[in-house]
Amino acid sequence: MNSNHITEVSVEKLYKCERCGNMFLTLESAEKCHPDKHCETCGKEMKYNDFWTKCEQCRIALKYAEAKHVKADDYNEPVFANDRYYHDIDELLEYYDGEWDKPDVVYGSVKRYIKIDDAESIVFAAEESVMFDDEPEVFSKDAVAELKNFIDSWNLRHMYEYFEQDDKLIVDMGWHKEKQPKQKGYQR
Ligand SMILES: [Zn+2]
Numbered sequence: 276m277n278s279n280h281i282t283e284v285s286v287e288k289l290y291k292c293e294r295c296g297n298m299f300l301t302l303e304s305a306e307k308c309h310p311d312k313h314c315e316t317c318g319k320e321m322k323y324n325d326f327w328t329k330c331e332q333c334r335i336a337l338k339y340a341e342a343k344h345v346k347a348d349d350y351n352e353p354v355f356a357n358d359r360y361y362h363d364i365d366e367l368l369e370y371y372d373g374e375w376d377k378p379d380v381v382y383g384s385v386k387r388y389i390k391i392d393d394a395e396s397i398v399f400a401a402e403e404s405v406m407f408d409d410e411p412e413v414f415s416k417d418a419v420a421e422l423k424n425f426i427d428s429w430n431l432r433h434m435y436e437y438f439e440q441d442d443k444l445i446v447d448m449g450w451h452k453e454k455q456p457k458q459k460g461y462q463r
């Protein structure tokens with residue numbers, strides 16, 4: 276019997292990646308499968324399957340360093356702390372009045388508007404609601420432009436503004452600079 280399509284495989288050792296179960300013949304390739312992961316900034320070990328390249332602390336630090344900073348006294352727009360909206364700094368002060376867990380820094384906000392901005396899809400939906408055999412041009416480009424103009428002026432008249440957290444704007448509350456009240460303690 277002559278089998279020229281068979282090759283002998285002899286395996287002395289196998290390497291298994293415990294993180295996924297894949298098997299390898301060499302240690303090098305096994306190590307490349309799901310290697311340890313380290314923060315590219317501080318080198319701290321991260322979870323091997325972490326999606327980020329920097330650890331959470333370094334990401335927060337970077338965001339803080341890159342953000343614009345303003346003092347609470349100079350900021351009159353809504354602020355966000357812990358994903359909660361405050362109409363202004365005074366409302367935040369009221370909320371945290373007497374609390375011990377006041378954040379030192381909070382996020383500023385950016386103003387946005389809700390508006391309708393898609394005349395084409397409205398016209399398209401209307402056209403699609405009827406099936407024609409000969410596919411006529413139902414609404415002309417001018418007709419679409421007319422609707423767009425109308426929507427633009429409607430948007431201006433019914434502008435609904437809202438505020439979104441601005442991750443790039445940090446409001447320093449300044450509490451940490453307040454003098455700590457002297458503690459009545461023992462002195463020996
Ligand atoms: Zn693996």
Ligand SMILES: [Zn+2]
Nearest residue numbers: 314317330333
């Ligand atoms: Zn780090």
